[in-house]
Amino acid sequence: MDAVLRAEDVRREYGETVALDGVSLSVAAGEVFALVGPNGAGKTTLVRALTGTTAVDGAVSLFDSSPDAVENARLGVLPQSFSPPARLSARELLDYYAGLYDDPRDIESVLDDVGMTDSADTRYEDLSGGQQRRTCVGATLVNDPDLLVLDEPTTGIDPAGRRALWRLLEGLAAGGTTILLTTHYMAEAERLADRVGLLADGQLAAVGSPTDLVAEYGGRSRLEIETDADTTSLDGLDHTIDPHPTGIVVGDVSATEIGTVVDALERNAIDYGELAWRQPDLEDVYLTVTDESRSRDGIDGDRSLAETGRTTEVAQ
Numbered sequence: 001m002d003a004v005l006r007a008e009d010v011r012r013e014y015g016e017t018v019a020l021d022g023v024s025l026s027v028a029a030g031e032v033f034a035l036v037g038p039n040g041a042g043k044t045t046l047v048r049a050l051t052g053t054t055a056v057d058g059a060v061s062l063f064d065s066s067p068d069a070v071e072n073a074r075l076g077v078l079p080q081s082f083s084p085p086a087r088l089s090a091r092e093l094l095d096y097y098a099g100l101y102d103d104p105r106d107i108e109s110v111l112d113d114v115g116m117t118d119s120a121d122t123r124y125e126d127l128s129g130g131q132q133r134r135t136c137v138g139a140t141l142v143n144d145p146d147l148l149v150l151d152e153p154t155t156g157i158d159p160a161g162r163r164a165l166w167r168l169l170e171g172l173a174a175g176g177t178t179i180l181l182t183t184h185y186m187a188e189a190e191r192l193a194d195r196v197g198l199l200a201d202g203q204l205a206a207v208g209s210p211t212d213l214v215a216e217y218g219g220r221s222r223l224e225i226e227t228d229a230d231t232t233s234l235d236g237l238d239h240t241i242d243p244h245p246t247g248i249v250v251g252d253v254s255a256t257e258i259g260t261v262v263d264a265l266e267r268n269a270i271d272y273g274e275l276a277w278r279q280p281d282l283e284d285v286y287l288t289v290t291d292e293s294r295s296r297d298g299i300d301g302d303r304s305l306a307e308t309g310r311t312t313e314v315a316q
């Protein structure tokens with residue numbers, strides 16, 4: 001597939017701060033690519049570089065052109081901070097942005113897409129933060145762009161609204177729109193993205209499909225056991241056992257082995273409370289990769305297993 005968006009060895013410094021440190025990336029036509037990474041990792045700087053709103057060293061292209069040369073109608077960009085005229089209503093705002101294009105979409109359908117029909121006549125300044133964000137997302141859709149670049153599109157939007165926006169973006173992607181988004185919500189990246197790029201300290205530390213990243217960096221399933229016993233081994237059980245804030249954690253436990261662990265607890269007369277089985281997910285990948293990058297930079301990278309993973313409570 002053709003690349004819609006390319007970055008090669010992109011670098012950006014702000015004084016002493018290296019915001020981007022040699023990022024190379026290509027996003028194919030119709031692909032959804034999610035950029036994740038800690039605060040200050042360089043996501044917004046990369047988005048700004050790719051959309052031509054900040055100068056960088058290295059090469060950047062959209063549709064095989066320099067970002068500045070791309071026809072506006074092909075591109076929808078949602079900056080991280082966006083302050084449209086506050087006294088206009090959501091409908092007037094979208095109407096205003098639609099007026100910038102020769103062949104805009106019907107505004108009512110855009111309002112409907114972003115769940116703003118009922119509040120369409122409220123002034124922007126009187127909308128809630130989430131409604132403002134929805135309106136801003138709507139503004140990026142009025143020209144029916146081929147490429148959408150969204151910097152934290154769902155920040156401030158409530159869970160139901162976020163899911164509605166995910167469905168909207170999934171529909172756009174299914175229709176062939178290429179999407180680059182940044183997010184701090186790993187569930188969002190995991191659900192929407194064909195590929196995820198993990199940016200840490202201005203470098204792309206890992207890139208791949210959510211499934212591949214979880215397989216490579218997510219670690220194994222494990223069972224957390226609430227207990228006062230500080231045992232590090234259980235007779236008859238050949239698994240690693242480590243301390244955990246609320247008890248112990250047994251490593252590398254598949255779903256079918258949970259019963260074996262419970263049997264071992266009983267056999268060893270260990271009093272225990274709740275059991276939580278954790279499968280690795282993109283959040284584990286994020287924490288592992290950013291920990292590695294912090295450790296590489298000499299910052300203590302230890303983290304508690306309690307901070308990681310998807311939990312399934314296991315009935316006793």
Ligand SMILES: Nc1ncnc2c1ncn2[C@@H]1O[C@H](COP(=O)(O)OP(=O)(O)OP(=O)(O)O)[C@@H](O)[C@H]1O
Nearest residue numbers: 014017018019037038039040041042043044045046
């Ligand atoms: N205009 C600027 N002037 C000086 N430093 C800047 C500027 N823009 C960004 N930086 C610095 O560059 C680094 C990367 O910032 P950037 O906003 O790209 O991070 P980010 O990953 O988008 O963070 P967040 O998740 O908090 O939005 C940070 O250290 C930031 O302080």
